[in-house]
Amino acid sequence: MTLTDLLAALVRIDSTNPALVPGGAGETVIARFVTTWLTAHGIPAELDEAAPGRHSVIARVPGTGGGRSLMLNAHLDTVGTGGLPGLLGPVVRDGRMYGRGTYDMKGGLAACLLALLEARDAGLRGDVLLTAVADEEHASLGIQSVLLRVTADAAIVTEPTELNVSVAHKGFTWHEITTFGRAAHGSRPDLGIDAIAHMGRVLGGLEALGRDLAARPAHPLLGHGSLHASLITGGQDLSSYPGRCTLRVERRTLPGETPEGVTREIDALLGELAADATFRAEHRLTLAREPFGVGQDEPIVQSLRTAAAGVLGGPPALIGQSFWMDSAFLAAAGIPTAVFGPRGAGAHAAEEWVDLASVERCREVLSATIRDFCA
Template identity: 30%
Template sequence: MSATEQATQRETADRSPVSADLLGQLIAFDTTSRNSNLDMLDFLTALFREAGIEPWLTFDAERRKANLFATLPAADGTETGGIVLSGHTDVVPVDGQAWDSDPFVMTQRDGRLYGRGTADMKGFIAACMSRLPRMKQGTLLKPFHFAFSFDEEIGCLGAPLMIDEMVRRGLRPDGCLVGEPTSMNVVVAHKGINLYRCRLHGRAAHSSMPHLGVNTIEYAARIICFIRDMADSMKADGPFDSCFDTPYSTAQTGTIAGGVATNVVPDACEFQFEIRNIPQVEVGAVYRRISDYVERAIKPAMKGEWEGADVALEQISNAPGLNADEAAMMTRLARALTRDTDIRKVAYGTEGGQFQNAGVPAIICGPGSISQAHRANEYVEIDQILRCEDFLNRLIGSVEA
């Protein structure tokens, strides 16, 4: 532990986070991605209204989930510009995990707050909400925006709806702070995460006469091996970015389903694969190598056995990579407030790249460690929440008269 970290721990040893009770209330909402998040948004909306702020929502197609966006204007009433505080409301499942306590009841022990979402990332949301009184008491020269999205954990599906509406309303923030867990260090880049589905349609037959059928599992295996060979090539030949723990783009197949019995030629198979590209790599070019292979080699071979055979590729989700500009206001401000000048890049994705693509420079900095996310007994250290609250106070002070 560095001398600075030791000093910070001494300073915060006798303090309790203002946002701890609020975090406990947020943890109690089971916002696992398969569930609705509307009850949690109702709770947050009530807090905003108490502060005189009226949020707006953008819904999914079934209106079971929503994003929440709220703006605290500058002292002169200006709503455009300013800083976005961005986080996601959904959490990953606890199914099959061995927890020592109820994951949806926040538990404090040994200087830590345990519960699903404490680190990823309701701790940041609670810290932001707890700063509302601090924001209201000052004289803001620029507005603050709160952007809380749904379905980040399954591909950042909700944030684009919210960002599109933000742009439509002409808000045009100057920068975005994404509060994913970084141990309150500044992260300036992350990989793009792109998820795809491949469906193969063949013809069933008795396995004693395979020439009468089209075996979709075997053809799926050829595509999967091609994806693996391509991944091996990227690992060996790059391009590389040494700032990432895995310094090259990756691709892998994650799920596969097909077939009904060992003595039946399978007429259907489906698998999903992902590409995680470093910012320097255009993911479309990587995907085209796969789709070209399917069109050139796989489809003709399948149709040669039976004209009705087919292969369909589709993109399920796209969370573009983030590559922050060191000269951008948001990057310079975050570095000044944290005194952190190190270059950090991560393999996980966030909505930061989506804000960046909409013209809003973004960085990542939030409480807790990503190593605790998605695990049983997920926790955030109390010191991390205190550091986040202090950072947000300095951030507010940076735009006060």
């Protein structure tokens, strides 16, 4: 099976994350396809069920002993199609394959699968593993589950990087802030306290905090941290003072920033506003995902860059990426990790595509890195 045929087969399998789209197909069918494909090619593979119907794949090419182990990682799930026809029917045009998941990230998965075939026949001392995981697009149930069962001396996540080597990405925290007023008839300002107006003060404070973040020293690859107001609800009808208003905020974080530190900053803002005796608010952290960073001198980064230089004709750039990936969980598990994947565009968009030649280059770089790192 050629790379193009393999990628097309993966894209045809609907693996929409059901946590994002109610009734989404989930990962079970694609996980079974990957497991069957690997087993048919002589590579032991098994399913890992993180939650009912949420399957990942763990595969291993065992080494002869004494070498370093390397984990290749990709996610199985995709975002939804938005009801657009044809996104699950891959189309090849001008060297690109179009379709949901081609870029994010079944192209990287196809490169991993073919690299495992080469590792099978390479006589390596170290093990080569694949973790093809569920739920990366939502709560990362898959990677958290498989890391309870496997580890490695290093890992490569094959999210798209345009054939650059990514050594950092931002994290994020989600926050819920509620302001409390006093509900009353709209004609009785003497009785009512406007919770929405109080939230306006919060929004002003968050805007000032955003300006402060932009004025702090920038990360050399990631720039500045940021925050934005995402969702707001409040009030009950036009003729009443609103007794409650709830705001949901996202804060994008840099390596070195912690959920605890971000929470303290928002709490301090609310504390200043509480100097007004009529102001009352509650704040809670609802989700945190750590930022990611790996040293450029880590052996896996050096091995990957050397291999890429040999395949691509020159050393790839070291980059950081703004979006979050499962690499943060791998790093938190003590596994030095780099990110390397193909070129393309349209992640989560109506038109998504991957450059097929870059998927082939990705496979070649993965294979060269495996031969070096696991020899």
